[in-house]
Amino acid sequence: xxxxxxxxxxxxxxxxxxxxxxxxxxxxxxxxxxxxxxxxxxxxxxxxxxxxxxxxxxxxxxxxxxxxxxxxxxxxxxxxxxxxxxxxxxxxxxxxxxxxxxxxxxxxxxxxxxxxxxxxxxxxxxxxxxxxxxxxxxxxxxxxxxxxxxxxxxxxxxxxxxxxxxxxxxxxxxxxxx
Numbered sequence: 001x002x003x004x005x006x007x008x009x010x011x012x013x014x015x016x017x018x019x020x021x022x023x024x025x026x027x028x029x030x031x032x033x034x035x036x037x038x039x040x041x042x043x044x045x046x047x048x049x050x051x052x053x054x055x056x057x058x059x060x061x062x063x064x065x066x067x068x069x070x071x072x073x074x075x076x077x078x079x080x081x082x083x084x085x086x087x088x089x090x091x092x093x094x095x096x097x098x099x100x101x102x103x104x105x106x107x108x109x110x111x112x113x114x115x116x117x118x119x120x121x122x123x124x125x126x127x128x129x130x131x132x133x134x135x136x137x138x139x140x141x142x143x144x145x146x147x148x149x150x151x152x153x154x155x156x157x158x159x160x161x162x163x164x165x166x167x168x169x170x171x172x173x174x175x176x177x178x
Contacts (some may be wrong), residue, residue: 029058029083032121032147033165036173037062040119043160043175044145046070050116053077055107055130060087060100062119067091067100072117076102077110113137121147128152134178144176151176 032040040062046052048071054062057076064087066074078084087102094100103110107130112118115138120127131151134144148171150156156174163170 029080030121031058031061033167033169033171034061034065035165036147036162036171037065039160039162039171040145040147040173041066041070043158043173044117044119044143046072046117048072051075051114052117052119053110053112053115055118055120056122056126057087057102058083058121060090060102063087063100063102064091064094064096067096068094072099074100076100077105077107078102079104079106108133111137113139115139115142117143117145119145119147120151122149124149124152138178140178142178144178146174146176148172150174 046066051073052063052066052075054066054074054076057063057078060076063074063076066072076087078087081104084102084104091097091100091102112134118134118138120130122130127146127149128151131153138144144151151174154176157177158175159172160175161170161172165171
C-alpha cells in the first residue's frame with residue numbers, strides 16, 4: 001500500500017503530520033490539552049477497573065491518564081501507524097502494559113460492547129458515522145464523553161464549557177449515556 005505524509009495543521013510546536021493510506025481521508029490530529037483530558041475523565045466519572053475506549057487516541061494521552069490515575073482498563077483505537085507506535089512506546093516506558101494499550105485499527109471495525117465509557121474527539125461528520133455502531137454495540141448505561149463536537153441525533157445528559165484550557169482556548173465537553 002502506498003502511504004503519504006500529509007501536513008494537517010500547525011500547532012504551537014510546529015506541523016502535526018499523519019500518515020494515511022493513499023486515497024483515504026483521515027481527520028486532523030489535534031491533541032487534547034491535558035486539562036481537558038482530566039475534565040473529560042471527571043465528567044464521565046471514570047472508576048477503577050472500568051473499561052474505557054478512546055476513539056482516535058492520537059498520542060495516547062487519554063488512555064495513559066485513564067490507566068495511570070484512575071486505574072481503568074484503557075484501550076485506544078488509532079488508525080495512524082506512527083501515532084499508535086508512539087503511544088504504545090510511551091505506555092511501555094511507563095510500565096502500563098497491563099492496563100493500557102493502543103490498537104492499530106479503524107474505529108468503524110471495532111467491538112466496543114465491553115465499554116463502560118468511551119471518549120471521542122472526532123469531527124461531527126465522523127461522530128455521525130460512528131453513532132450507529134455505538135447504538136448497536138453499547139450496553140445500557142455506557143457513558144460517552146465527546147470533546148468539542150456533539151454526536152448528531154443524541155441528547156447530551158450534561159454539557160460543560162471550559163472557558164480557558166490554560167492555553168487561551170475554550171472547549172465544550174458533552175456527556176451522553178446509552
